Amino acid sequence: MPLLTGCDLPQVSAEERLFLNLKLDFLDDYQLPKQDFKGTRVGGLSGMTYDRQRDRFYALSDDRSEFAPARFYTLKLALDQANANTPQIKQVAIETVTTIMGEDSKPYVKGTIDPEGIALSPLDTVFISSEGVTRDGIPPFVREFDLKTGKWKRNLQLPKRYSPDAEGDQQTQGVQDNLGFESLTIASSSYGKTAVEPFRLFAATESALKQDISPMEQTQGAKNRLLHYMLEARRALLISEHLYQLDPPPNGAIAHGLTDLLAIDQGGHFLSLERSFGNKGFGVKLFQLATGGATDISSIDSLKGTLRGTVAIPKKLLLDLSFLDVPLDNLEGMAIGPRLPDGSRSLLLVSDDNFRDEQVTQFLLFRLKGLG
Numbered sequence: 001m002p003l004l005t006g007c008d009l010p011q012v013s014a015e016e017r018l019f020l021n022l023k024l025d026f027l028d029d030y031q032l033p034k035q036d037f038k039g040t041r042v043g044g045l046s047g048m049t050y051d052r053q054r055d056r057f058y059a060l061s062d063d064r065s066e067f068a069p070a071r072f073y074t075l076k077l078a079l080d081q082a083n084a085n086t087p088q089i090k091q092v093a094i095e096t097v098t099t100i101m102g103e104d105s106k107p108y109v110k111g112t113i114d115p116e117g118i119a120l121s122p123l124d125t126v127f128i129s130s131e132g133v134t135r136d137g138i139p140p141f142v143r144e145f146d147l148k149t150g151k152w153k154r155n156l157q158l159p160k161r162y163s164p165d166a167e168g169d170q171q172t173q174g175v176q177d178n179l180g181f182e183s184l185t186i187a188s189s190s191y192g193k194t195a196v197e198p199f200r201l202f203a204a205t206e207s208a209l210k211q212d213i214s215p216m217e218q219t220q221g222a223k224n225r226l227l228h229y230m231l232e233a234r235r236a237l238l239i240s241e242h243l244y245q246l247d248p249p250p251n252g253a254i255a256h257g258l259t260d261l262l263a264i265d266q267g268g269h270f271l272s273l274e275r276s277f278g279n280k281g282f283g284v285k286l287f288q289l290a291t292g293g294a295t296d297i298s299s300i301d302s303l304k305g306t307l308r309g310t311v312a313i314p315k316k317l318l319l320d321l322s323f324l325d326v327p328l329d330n331l332e333g334m335a336i337g338p339r340l341p342d343g344s345r346s347l348l349l350v351s352d353d354n355f356r357d358e359q360v361t362q363f364l365l366f367r368l369k370g371l372g
Helices: 014-018
Strands: 023-032 045-051 056-063 071-080 089-099 115-120 125-129 142-145 153-154 181-185 197-205 223-232 235-245 253-261 269-278 281-290 315-320 333-340 345-351 361-369
Touching: 023 089, 045 125, 045 181, 045 345, 056 115, 056 333, 071 333, 089 361, 125 181, 142 181, 181 269, 223 345, 269 333, 333 361
Parallel strands: 045 115, 045 333, 115 181, 181 253, 253 333
Antiparallel strands: 023 361, 045 056, 056 071, 071 089, 115 125, 125 142, 142 153, 181 197, 197 223, 223 235, 253 269, 269 281, 281 315, 333 345, 345 361
16 A cells, blocks of 8 residues: 655645635525515515524514514525426515514514524524614613514623713714624524534624724724624523624725624534625625634724734635626525525525615525535
């Protein structure tokens, strides 16, 4: 048996060791018809999570209880699989709507919540994040709710640095208005089988905290923060905090941020969704993340300036959606969906139509290759 020398061994780059070998194939673009459902106006879908056991999606509306109380919808996706190579979306049907309740067991009062992120837990609950309403002195939150009833179960403790210390121009600390906890995801042990506790939850801001804003953001991108929790039914522990370096905003962008995260395994790999809006319309990019080598920044109060020795979460561009030749709307949510006929995983993106007639609730379907 011949011996292998160092020159004979396959050369593997550091990037190949860090990231999974993922590839996305675009399959379909579907628009949900404008509609009302059980007294609610359907729209503002800004977060989505998939229940593999029930084969259902839960989509969160970011309605601040203006058109109806804060809520999430249960959706059933039907695929047209006549062509196994290119399945398409036949229909997205709304089955139920669930109102979420505050600690007082009542629906949230208008203007007291800005729900943005949703994640299904192994406890038959959903965690929901709110950006808060900074201009009115309302702080952000991450809370757990019963999946069936929408009743409040518990709050996750947030570091003090995330709470605004004042309103308007007087603010020096905390999430910026409408730029708080947009992203929420859970990494559990089994993705649809009987899960073993504990599990991990990750929440990230859409843009930098007020104290982290840098004049270099236009050329280097905002410094976002990501929180990592370890959870059990009666215990929640904040494990670490990491720097997510947003890409620089495109030229002419008036809005730019991280709109969702998706844990794709338990090894610290994620997908991230960055969305911008400007004079050229919407721009969207999907990245793969690998958090394993990122620095814990929980002891750093401000991320301004140069942070020597601090390693941001490594990320790698997976797809720039501007190359799809599909008009893009305000894509803000994503979820791994059912398996496709070839055995690969589906990935669904959903857009927030902002309850505007000129916008749409758009679902984009992809085949995600390279994930078990």
